[in-house]
Amino acid sequence: xxxxAQAPLQTAEDPLFIGGVGLKSRLFLGTGKLGxxxxxxxxxxxAGVQVITVALRRVDLSDKSGxxxxxxxxxxxxxxxxxxxxxxxxxxxxxxxxxxCGTGNWIKIEVINDSVNxxxxxxxxxxxxxxxxxxxxxxxxxxxxDLYVAxxxxxxxxxxxxxxxxPIGSNRGLRTKEMIRILIEEIDLPIIVDAGLGVPSxxxxxxxxxxxxxxxxxxxxxxSDPVHMAxxxxxxxxxxxxxxxxxxxxxxxxGASASSPETGKLTAFLEANAASG
Amino acid sequence: xxxxTKELVINGxxxxxxxxxxxxxxxxxxxxxxxxxxxxxxxxxxxQDFAVTILAFGDKIELARFVGGG
Amino acid sequence: MTEKxxxxxxxxxxxxxxxxxxxxxxxAQKAENAGREDVLRAIGKSVLDEDDFVLxxxxxxxxxxxxxxxxxxxxxxxxxxxxxxxxxxxxxSNYCTNSCVYCGFHAGPGIKRKAxxxxxxxxxxxxxxxxxxxxxxxxxxxAPKRTGGSYIAxxxxxxxRYFPTVGIEVPALTLEEYAQIAKAGAGSMTMFQETxxxxxxxxxxxxxxxxxxxxxxxxxxxxxxxxxxxxxxxxLLGLGDWRFDVFMMAAHARFLQRMFPEAETxxxxxxxxxxxxxxxxxxxxxxxxxxxxxxxxxFVQALTALRCFVxxxxxxxxxxxxxxxxxxxxxxxxxxxxxxxxxxxxGYAQPAPEKTVQFFIDDERSVDEMRDSLGxxxxxxxxxxxxxxxxxxxPLSQALRRSLGDLGHHKSRAPF
Numbered sequence: 001x002x003x004x005a006q007a008p009l010q011t012a013e014d015p016l017f018i019g020g021v022g023l024k025s026r027l028f029l030g031t032g033k034l035g036x037x038x039x040x041x042x043x044x045x046x047a048g049v050q051v052i053t054v055a056l057r058r059v060d061l062s063d064k065s066g067x068x069x070x071x072x073x074x075x076x077x078x079x080x081x082x083x084x085x086x087x088x089x090x091x092x093x094x095x096x097x098x099x100x101c102g103t104g105n106w107i108k109i110e111v112i113n114d115s116v117n118x119x120x121x122x123x124x125x126x127x128x129x130x131x132x133x134x135x136x137x138x139x140x141x142x143x144x145x146d147l148y149v150a151x152x153x154x155x156x157x158x159x160x161x162x163x164x165x166x167p168i169g170s171n172r173g174l175r176t177k178e179m180i181r182i183l184i185e186e187i188d189l190p191i192i193v194d195a196g197l198g199v200p201s202x203x204x205x206x207x208x209x210x211x212x213x214x215x216x217x218x219x220x221x222x223x224s225d226p227v228h229m230a231x232x233x234x235x236x237x238x239x240x241x242x243x244x245x246x247x248x249x250x251x252x253x254x255g256a257s258a259s260s261p262e263t264g265k266l267t268a269f270l271e272a273n274a275a276s277g
Numbered sequence: 278x279x280x281x282t283k284e285l286v287i288n289g290x291x292x293x294x295x296x297x298x299x300x301x302x303x304x305x306x307x308x309x310x311x312x313x314x315x316x317x318x319x320x321x322x323x324x325q326d327f328a329v330t331i332l333a334f335g336d337k338i339e340l341a342r343f344v345g346g347g
Numbered sequence: 348m349t350e351k352x353x354x355x356x357x358x359x360x361x362x363x364x365x366x367x368x369x370x371x372x373x374x375a376q377k378a379e380n381a382g383r384e385d386v387l388r389a390i391g392k393s394v395l396d397e398d399d400f401v402l403x404x405x406x407x408x409x410x411x412x413x414x415x416x417x418x419x420x421x422x423x424x425x426x427x428x429x430x431x432x433x434x435x436x437x438x439x440s441n442y443c444t445n446s447c448v449y450c451g452f453h454a455g456p457g458i459k460r461k462a463x464x465x466x467x468x469x470x471x472x473x474x475x476x477x478x479x480x481x482x483x484x485x486x487x488x489x490a491p492k493r494t495g496g497s498y499i500a501x502x503x504x505x506x507x508r509y510f511p512t513v514g515i516e517v518p519a520l521t522l523e524e525y526a527q528i529a530k531a532g533a534g535s536m537t538m539f540q541e542t543x544x545x546x547x548x549x550x551x552x553x554x555x556x557x558x559x560x561x562x563x564x565x566x567x568x569x570x571x572x573x574x575x576x577x578x579x580x581x582x583l584l585g586l587g588d589w590r591f592d593v594f595m596m597a598a599h600a601r602f603l604q605r606m607f608p609e610a611e612t613x614x615x616x617x618x619x620x621x622x623x624x625x626x627x628x629x630x631x632x633x634x635x636x637x638x639x640x641x642x643x644x645x646f647v648q649a650l651t652a653l654r655c656f657v658x659x660x661x662x663x664x665x666x667x668x669x670x671x672x673x674x675x676x677x678x679x680x681x682x683x684x685x686x687x688x689x690x691x692x693x694g695y696a697q698p699a700p701e702k703t704v705q706f707f708i709d710d711e712r713s714v715d716e717m718r719d720s721l722g723x724x725x726x727x728x729x730x731x732x733x734x735x736x737x738x739x740x741x742p743l744s745q746a747l748r749r750s751l752g753d754l755g756h757h758k759s760r761a762p763f
Binding site for chain 2: 031053069070083097101215218
C-alpha cells in the first residue's frame with residue numbers, strides 16, 4: 001500500500017482495518033459494466049478509492065485484448081469476486097484461481113443461484129467462507145442482511161460482512177436499512193453495504209448509520225460521467241462518516257413533549273414518598 | 278526433438294497446439310503470462326511453474342483472467 | 348477452592364472487568380459536566396451505548412427522571428405489552444456456610460436451620476401449585492454437602508412436575524451440575540453478584556465458598572454453556588456504589604447475551620432497606636449492614652435507565668419492596684413480580700418456623716390479590732411464560748437444544 005501519497009477524500013485518522021490493512025478510503029469501487037476501463041485511474045484519483053473489485057472470467061481466445069489489471073493503479077487493493085459461482089464449491093475454486101494470479105489474497109464471495117433477482121445464497125456463502133478463511137484468504141462475503149447468516153460468517157472467520165442495500169443493479173438505495181442497522185449493532189465485524197446504492201445520498205445514509213464502508217458499482221459505471229460521480233460518492237461517504245463521528249444531536253422522542261398534560265405524572269409519587277426515602 | 282501437435286481442450290474448445298509447455302501455449306495463443314491464471318485438469322498451476330509444466334495430449338486447460346466486475 | 352486456586356473461564360467476563368471499570372470511570376467523569384441537552388439526547392437515542400447508560404444513571408440525569416421514566420414506559424409497553432409475570436420463591440433450605448454480612452441466613456447462631464426433605468418438598472410444591480402459580484423459583488443457602496447440586500436437581504425434577512417454568516437461585520455450581528439441573532427441567536437460573544467491587548465483595552463475604560468472587564462471576568456463563576436458557580443478573584443495592592454496580596451488571600449481561608444470542612437475560616434489583624427498619628431481617632438484634640442505602644429516587648433511576656439500556660431484558664421486583672412501590676414501578680420496566688410469598692423455608696403447606704426468613708416481606712398480597720391488583724392497574728397477569736407441555740414431554744427448551752446439537756457448545760453452531 002502506498003502510504004506516502006494521500007489522495008483527496010482520504011483520511012489517515014479514521015482508518016478501516018480489514019485483513020490487517022488500514023484503509024484510508026471507505027468507498028470501494030466495482031468495475032462491472034464500466035466499459036471504459038481506462039477511466040479507472042481517473043476515478044481512483046478523483047475519489048481516493050483504495051479497494052477495487054474485479055471478476056474472473058475465461059479468457060476469450062478470439063478477443064485477447066483488454067486486461068483490466070493494466071488500468072488499476074498498483075497501490076490499490078484488489079478485491080476479486082467469485083461472481084458466476086452458483087455453489088460454495090464453485091466459489092472456492094474461483095477464489096483459488098484468483099489468488100493464483102498473484103495479486104493478493106482478498107476475495108469477495110458471491111454465491112448466487114438466482115438469475116431473476118441475483119440474491120445471494122447465504123448458506124453457500126458461509127460454507128465457502130469457512131473453507132477459504134482456513135486457507136488464509138481475507139474473506140468479504142456478500143449476503144442478504146440476515147443476522148443468523150452474519151453470525152455464521154463471524155464464526156467462519158470472515159474479515160467483514162457485506163449486506164446488500166437493494167438487489168444488484170437496482171439503484172434503489174437502502175431498502176434493507178433496518179436489517180443493516182441490526183447487523184451494525186450486533187455483529188463485531190466491519191459492515192460494508194454493497195449493491196443497490198444508487199445515488200450518493202444513499203451512501204451517505206449508510207455511513208451515518210454506522211456502516212464501515214460502501215461498495216458502489218452500477219451507480220458509478222452507468223453514470224454519464226463516472227469520474228465525477230465517483231468523486232460525488234467519495235464526498236458522500238466521507239460526509240456520512242464524519243457526521244457519525246461528530247455525534248448527531250437529539251431527535252424528539254415520541255410522546256415526550258414538554259407541554260404534555262401527562263408530564264410529571266410517572267414519578268410524582270417520589271415527592272409524596274420523599275419522607276420515607 | 279520433434280514438435281508434435283497435440284489436441285488440447287482449452288476453455289472448453291478442442292484445439293491442436295504445437296506448444297510443449299504452458300508458457301509456450303500462452304505465447305502461441307498470444308496471451309501475456311502475467312495477466313492469466315491457469316488450471317490443468319482441475320488443478321491450478323502457479324505462475325512460476327508455467328515454463329516447466331509440460332502439456333499432454335487431451336489435457337483440459339482453463340485459462341482465466343480478471344475483468345471488470347462488481 | 349480458594350480465590351487463588353480458582354481459574355476463571357478464559358473467554359469469560361472476568362477478563363473484561365478492568366476494561367469495563369475504565370469505561371465507567373471515564374463516562375462518569377464526563378457525566379459530571381453533562382447538561383440537560385446531553386441527558387435528553389441520550390434518552391432520545393434509539394440504541395444506547397455504555398457511555399449513555401452511565402450518563403443516564405448519573406446525578407445529571409436524576410433531574411430528568413420524568414423523561415427517563417417516559418422512555419422506560421414506552422420501551423416496556425412496546426416490548427412486553429401489559430403482561431406481568433407472576434411467580435413465587437420456594438426456599439428449600441436455609442443451611443448456609445457463608446457469612447455474608449448483610450444476609451439473614453448468614454452462618455452463626457440465632458437462626459433456626461431447616462432443609463426440606465423430598466416428601467416435604469413435594470408437599471410444598473403441591474400447595475404452591477394450588478394457588479394457581481405456574482412459575483416457581485427454588486432457593487437454597489450455600490451448604491454443598493447438605494443441599495448441593497444433586498439435591499437441587501432432585502428438587503427441580505420434582506418441581507417440573509407441578510410447574511412448567513422452574514428457576515433456581517442457588518450458590519454457584521459447576522458446569523456438570525448445571526447440565527444435570529438443565530436436564531431435570533430448569534429453564535432459568537438467578538445469580539446475584541451482589542457487588543462488582545471486588546474489595547467490597549471480599550469484606551462482605553469473609554468466610555465460606557461464596558468468598559470466591561470469580562467463581563460466582565462465571566456461574567451464569569457456565570449455566571448458559573450447560574443449556575439453561577435464561578439467566579437473571581442482580582446486584583444488591585445498598586452495598587456499594589449503585590451506579591457502578593448497576594453498570595457492571597448490565598455490562599456482564601450484555602457480554603453474555605452477545606456470546607449466547609439465543610439466551611434470555613434478565614435483571615433483578617433487590618434493595619436493602621436502611622438499618623433500624625425491622626422490615627429487613629437482620630441478626631437477632633435487628634441490625635443489618637447497609638453501607639450505602641439507595642433512595643427511592645435513585646432506585647427509580649436505576650430501573651428506568653436499565654430498561655432503556657437493555658430493552659429486551661425482563662426485570663424482577665421482589666417483595667423487599669412495598670406494594671406501594673411495586674405498583675408504581677410496574678409500568679416503568681418491571682416485568683415479573685412475586686405473590687403470595689414466604690421467604691422462610693417452605694411455608695406454603697404450613698407456616699414456616701419462625702426465625703428462618705432471609706428478609707422480611709413488605710408486600711404480602713396473595714396470588715389472588717395480586718391478580719386483582721394487576722387487573723385494576725391495567726396489566727395482564729401472566730402465569731405461564733412459554734407454552735410448555737406437562738412434564739413427561741420434553742420442555743421446549745430441551746427439544747430446541749437437542750435439535751441444535753450439542754448441549755455443551757456455546758458458540759453458535761457451525762454453518763454446515
